[in-house]
Amino acid sequence: MTSTTPSDFLSRALDAPGEPPLRPLPPVVAELLRSLEAPPRLAAHLRAVHDVAVELADWVGDRYPDLAVDRDAVLFGAATHDVGKTLHPEELSGPGSAHEAAGRDLLLSHGFAPDLARFAANHANWDAPATTIEDLLVSTADKVWKDKRLPDLEDRLVRVLAAASGREPWEEYLALDDLLTRLGADADHRLAFQAAFPVYQ
Template structure:
């Protein structure tokens, strides 16, 4: 494994970007530093976390009566691929070994199971016991690069419609408008991520 200077990881975590990307929660940034995470992973987590903030803020504004654990969604988005620090080959190719590895890694670092689980479940949005928090993390993990997954979005629409009593088509139109807007900045996020190396 080649060693990447820590300033490269710091740039991925802290560099100003246009359009702006929010910083990761300090506890997550510290964890990534302690793991000497690949800079590309840090950049990816930052991009997904930023989209998750937009999603959860939108849900909070549009559905004030809907109980969503915002902190859990944001932590889940900020750490969902942390297992790729152990499986960096999955940063540039397919693979799911990072999912269980990420959950276990977070548990080893004292993260409660209810938060660590997102690392293992972010690709399992079609599971029967999926929560609104799972759906939001999974959606952020797709739309950051303007990838639309109709079945995932339908699942989220159904959850939102059930919570409000409004018609699913109405919720679909509102969500589609948001995801289209978020997708418009995907090229900037992808460019930001691609400027950082995969190797540790």
């Protein structure tokens, strides 16, 4: 009988298909998480949020072709937004924001550019004047993966989308609401995938 090691749990969190299937994290992020011996539950969470971010970014790209969105930045941001919880694993099972600045600093120390590392620090703050469409998409993915809806966040995103399309905000709200409702329908599966992995290595 073989025993399961912490690295086995992390590998499964990064590589197991999930149900419904979850996309893998960007290779550079998966490599980082392995090098950090990240908590398996964190890796599972990042995969769930990243998977939703892919759907959001692709929907925006299709519906708003004239809106400049850095898709790669959105996906990196979603894949690393909570990376600071490798240093603050207690925040995987309880409240806390120490992981935000810690995550940004961790990414910077591993050579990632400030414009990518910022998502780890600001994913919970979408009210700043300099907030970009990329920031809004990462923040939205971090909520809707578990079917949480925040009207203030969605209203800000709708304003950006309406300005880009020239359509009425209510039209953009209805379209976004349809998407988020559809994404939220799989929340139980994503939550179950995350819960299948231990918090600590």
